[in-house]
Amino acid sequence: xxxxxxxxxxxxxxxxxxxxxxxxxxxxxxxxxxxxxxxxxxxxxxxxxxxxxxxxxxxxxxxxxxxxxxxxxxxxxxxxxxxxxxxxxxxxxxxxxxxxxxxxxxxxxxxxxxxxxxxxxxxxxxxxxxxxxxxxxxxxxxxxxxxxxxxxxxxxxxxxxxxxxxxxxxxxxxxxxxxxxxxxxxxxxxxxxxxxxxxxxxxxxxxxxxxxxxxxxxxxxxxxxxxxxxxxxxxxxxxxxxxxxxxxxxxxxxxxxxxxxxxxxxxxxxxxxxxxxxxxxxxxxxxxxxxxxxx
Amino acid sequence: xxxxxxxxxxxxxxxxxxxxxxxxxxxxxxxxxxxxxxxxxxxxxxxxxxxxxxxxxxxxxxxxxxxxxxxxxxxxxxxxxxxxxxxxxxxxxxxxxxxxxxxxxxxxxxxxxxxxxxxxxxxxxxxxxxxxxxxxxxxxxxxxxxxxxxxxxxxxxxxxxxxxxxxxxxxxxxxxxxxxxxxxxxxxxxxxxxxxxxxxxxxxxxxxxxxxxxxxxxxxxxxxxxxxxxxxxxxxxxxxxxxxxxxxxxxxxxxxxxxxxxxxxxxxxxxxxxxxxxxxxxxxxxxxxxxxxxxxxxxxxxxxxxxxxxxxxxxxxxxxxxxxxxxxxxxxxxxxxxxxxxxxxxxxxxxxxxxxxxxxxxxxxxxxxxxxxxxxxxxxxxxxx
Numbered sequence: 001x002x003x004x005x006x007x008x009x010x011x012x013x014x015x016x017x018x019x020x021x022x023x024x025x026x027x028x029x030x031x032x033x034x035x036x037x038x039x040x041x042x043x044x045x046x047x048x049x050x051x052x053x054x055x056x057x058x059x060x061x062x063x064x065x066x067x068x069x070x071x072x073x074x075x076x077x078x079x080x081x082x083x084x085x086x087x088x089x090x091x092x093x094x095x096x097x098x099x100x101x102x103x104x105x106x107x108x109x110x111x112x113x114x115x116x117x118x119x120x121x122x123x124x125x126x127x128x129x130x131x132x133x134x135x136x137x138x139x140x141x142x143x144x145x146x147x148x149x150x151x152x153x154x155x156x157x158x159x160x161x162x163x164x165x166x167x168x169x170x171x172x173x174x175x176x177x178x179x180x181x182x183x184x185x186x187x188x189x190x191x192x193x194x195x196x197x198x199x200x201x202x203x204x205x206x207x208x209x210x211x212x213x214x215x216x217x218x219x220x221x222x223x224x225x226x227x228x229x230x231x232x233x234x235x236x237x238x239x240x241x242x243x244x245x246x247x248x249x250x251x252x253x254x255x256x257x258x259x260x261x262x263x264x265x266x267x268x269x270x271x272x273x274x275x276x277x278x279x280x281x282x283x284x285x286x287x288x289x290x291x292x293x294x295x
Numbered sequence: 296x297x298x299x300x301x302x303x304x305x306x307x308x309x310x311x312x313x314x315x316x317x318x319x320x321x322x323x324x325x326x327x328x329x330x331x332x333x334x335x336x337x338x339x340x341x342x343x344x345x346x347x348x349x350x351x352x353x354x355x356x357x358x359x360x361x362x363x364x365x366x367x368x369x370x371x372x373x374x375x376x377x378x379x380x381x382x383x384x385x386x387x388x389x390x391x392x393x394x395x396x397x398x399x400x401x402x403x404x405x406x407x408x409x410x411x412x413x414x415x416x417x418x419x420x421x422x423x424x425x426x427x428x429x430x431x432x433x434x435x436x437x438x439x440x441x442x443x444x445x446x447x448x449x450x451x452x453x454x455x456x457x458x459x460x461x462x463x464x465x466x467x468x469x470x471x472x473x474x475x476x477x478x479x480x481x482x483x484x485x486x487x488x489x490x491x492x493x494x495x496x497x498x499x500x501x502x503x504x505x506x507x508x509x510x511x512x513x514x515x516x517x518x519x520x521x522x523x524x525x526x527x528x529x530x531x532x533x534x535x536x537x538x539x540x541x542x543x544x545x546x547x548x549x550x551x552x553x554x555x556x557x558x559x560x561x562x563x564x565x566x567x568x569x570x571x572x573x574x575x576x577x578x579x580x581x582x583x584x585x586x587x588x589x590x591x592x593x594x595x596x597x598x599x600x601x602x603x604x605x606x607x608x609x610x611x612x613x614x615x616x617x618x619x620x621x622x623x624x625x626x627x628x629x630x631x632x633x634x635x636x637x638x639x640x641x642x643x644x645x646x647x648x649x650x651x652x653x654x655x656x657x658x659x660x661x662x663x664x665x666x667x668x669x670x671x672x673x674x675x676x677x678x679x680x
Contacts, residue, residue: 019529022540052525057369068529068541073522075372076531076541077365078395084329084362088369088377089522091353092327096373096523114365117358275348284301284351291326291351292374292521294495295296 017041017051019071026065030224032183032209033063036130037070039186040101043193054097057086059111061137062211063103063130070101080111083118086125093290094268097197098124104131104145108164112144119173121267122201128193129166129204132211140214147250151218168243170204171260177203178243178260183210184231185256192258201266208235208254221251298322298455298491301350310483312450312476316380316406317342318485319454324493325376325404326352329366331359331385334418335474336408339380360385364392364405371401372530374496374521376458380406382474383416383425386432393467394433395532397555400509400516402461402496404454406470408477409585409636411662421474422662423585424637429469430614436552438559440566441469441614443584447481453611455491460566460612462494464558465516471613473636475586475665496521503527508539509551515558559615568612569620577606578679580624581632582645584610586665591634594671601672603679613641621648630678634658634671654678 010020018041027033044051051072058067060079067074077085082100090098100107107115107129118125134152135141142152142159145166149158171178177199181189189207196203210216210227221227230251239257248254265273275283302321310318317339320328328347330340344354357363363379370377381389386407396403409425411417425432429441440460444450450472457468499506499518503526509517520526533541534548542551559566574580579598583591588609595605606628610617621631621644630653633642639657646655658674660666 019540052527053523055372055522068531071527073372073527074529075369076529076533077369078391078532081361081365081392081395084357084365085369087355087357087362088327088329088366088371089373091355091366092370092373092375092377093521093523113358114362117362271353279348283348286326286351286353286375289523290373290375290521291353292496293299293324293326293376294374294497 014038014041017044017071018069022069025069027062028213030210030212031062032132032224033066033130035183035186036128036189036207036209037066039190040128040193042190043197046190047194047197049097049197053095054099055089056099056101057082057089059102059106061103061106061135063101064106066101080106080109081114082106083111083114083125083127087118087123090124094286095288100125100127102129104129104133105135105143108166108169109144116169116173119170119175119202119204122174122176122264124200124266124268126196126203127205129206130209131166131206132209132215134211134215136211136214140218147248150250153218163248165243165247166206167204167246167259171243174202174264175204175260176201176262176264179258180206180208180246180256182208182231182235182256184228184235199261201264296493296495298488298493299324300488303485303488303491305485305487308483308485309480310447311338311478311480312444312447312472313338313408313478314342315447315450315483316454316470316472319451320378320404320458321346321350321352322485322491323376323455323458325378325458326350327370327375327377328352328354328379329357329363329370330380331357331363333382333385335410335477336380336382336406338477339406339408360388361392364389367403368392368396368399368401371396371403372522374498376496378404378406382408382410383412383422384414386425386428390432394435394437396467397433397437397439398532399530400465401467402465403467404457404461404470405467406472409471409473417663419474420663421586421636421665423473423587423635424640424662426471426613426637426640429471436556438556439466439469439614440464440559440612441471443471443610443613444476445585445588445609446476447479447483450476451483451485455493459494462496464566466559469614471585473585507537509535510537511554515562563615564619566612566615567617569617570609570611572607574606574608574624576604578604578629579632579675580606580608580628581634581671581675582608582610582641583634584613584641587634587636590665590668591671593668594634594666594675597668597672598675601676603676605675610641616644618648621645622650625649625652628653630654630656632656632658632671632674632678634660634666636660636662636665
């Protein structure tokens with residue numbers, strides 16, 4: 001026998017992690033972003049991070065709205081600039097855990113330069129990139145991630161550009177933690193985010209997510225649920241896979257998993273170690289609580 | 296409060312304007328700088344990168360100017376005073392995030408050591424042709440503050456003022472140097488820390504939950520907050536309400552953008568700063584700023600030798616523009632003469648405020664050098680007729 005449950009949003013387990021006064025969110029029915037937010041919120045709880053010391057930065061786009069819904073110090077920056085904005089936060093107050101949560105177009109298109117340099121520097125940021133293969137907010141235009149032959153509103157006869165293999169891009173630039181999951185892999189993704197929250201340096205998690213309103217409709221792929229079924233039938237989990245083998249073809253078999261998990265000194269560790277060595281006692285590092293000078 | 300002695304290199308120095316600007320920033324309490332190399336501004340960050348490790352400051356050379364300005368717009372939210380440094384081409388790239396800093400009300404300083412333009416222009420040679428860009432370069436309606444130093448000493452002094460104005464009004468402040476001032480070496484006196492007044496970042500004393508990031512309660516600017524103190528605040532480049540939440544309505548746009556502009560426009564009297572010499576009884580007043588102000592003095596001397604009654608008005612704060620004063624002077628003088636190293640920018644403001652009551656003459660220089668004082672003199676004599 002089931003007991004009727006009063007549908008009170010504030011009783012939802014992740015409600016404390018969200019700005020419930022901003023609900024309902026703007027995302028379409030069967031969009032995958034909400035699922036990633038749920039996994040992120042669960043991971044924050046499981047990892048036991050200090051939420052008061054956790055900041056989140058988003059750029060522009062559908063996923064760019066995530067920061068605005070999280071009950072953290074939250075910043076909605078300009079298009080493509082979430083990573084450098086987050087870099088300023090991290091360097092201005094090094095004790096902060098800074099998460100960048102944005103989309104494929106934002107982080108790998110307009111923001112691609114910042115992505116590769118933050119990875120190269122091993123900047124202490126956790127970057128969660130929701131990849132829906134398309135520019136959703138603006139109406140389904142071609143993205144640097146759109147698979148070859150897939151249709152978009154600006155490639156109406158099918159995309160002929162080669163898309164990025166994002167885990168390979170991140171790994172080859174020096175990211176120390178690299179994973180790819182989908183909205184189907186709720187437990188694995190949550191665990192992956194939890195693990196990444198416990199690591200340092202530039203951590204990159206790509207999450208494949210359905211965009212039923214645009215990507216799916218333009219390519220006649222059915223509903224978001226149909227795409228989740230597709231992920232179920234066509235994704236293979238291969239931890240430690242060579243990131244060169246992670247290209248994604250249109251409606252093709254693809255690989256998920258945790259690919260890179262290694263330790264390398266972060267930007268701040270490198271800087272502190274280097275100045276301590278070269279300057280000795282003369283070096284005055286910025287304090288963990290930052291460079292705020294007050295009376 | 297008084298300056299943090301760690302950043303103050305007290306003494307008498309022989310410095311170029313770029314170094315002096317860097318020293319001013321450190322004295323003002325700046326402890327985070329993000330920049331990208333560009334002539335003729337690079338010496339500012341070279342100076343800072345050499346001294347920051349000894350005072351708890353962090354310099355990072357970013358991948359481009361988009362990133363530099365974005366890092367500054369982000370760094371501000373830690374309570375750390377932040378600055379970036381560039382010249383024309385980089386200034387163009389920073390515009391979008393200068394708009395973000397304006398919209399988020401993120402206090403910071405953007406140094407532009409101006410060179411000749413447009414485009415790559417004259418990388419190593421002087422220009423003053425970004426003056427309108429400083430005011431109007433980012434999209435949308437906004438107001439900000441810009442200063443223009445005429446010497447290395449002022450590069451030091453006014454950089455401190457730039458940080459103080461940024462804190463007071465919660466705006467990005469444009470520090471509009473030019474290549475000549477940036478690269479000229481002169482005596483710079485840096486006073487003891489306890490003689491330098493700095494405006495600290497005063498954080499809200501409200502508790503999390505009571506605090507709204509954009510509530511002003513009758514004051515011109517909202518109370519400050521920083522990330523990591525438990526406030527869980529939100530800020531965005533979208534039009535936002537008092538909570539910092541997106542509120543894209545006609546009403547909110549009207550309230551929010553009007554306040555952004557009015558906090559500067561209605562308080563311009565407190566911000567505007569200029570110097571005057573002999574304007575009372577003058578037939579002609581020359582209006583100039585930056586390096587051109589110094590060349591202008593020679594032109595004025597030449598004109599006075601010919602018997603012309605000339606006054607001088609030097610703009611120190613360039614934006615907001617001293618509208619009220621130009622309007623007053625327009626009632627008593629015959630003409631304004633405006634030499635500047637561009638083909639007519641601030642002269643448009645002078646002309647607008649003179650509103651036909653006095654004539655306005657531009658003395659242009661297209662860049663790469665400073666005016667010949669004879670050209671300024673000739674314009675003054677002609678205008679006095």
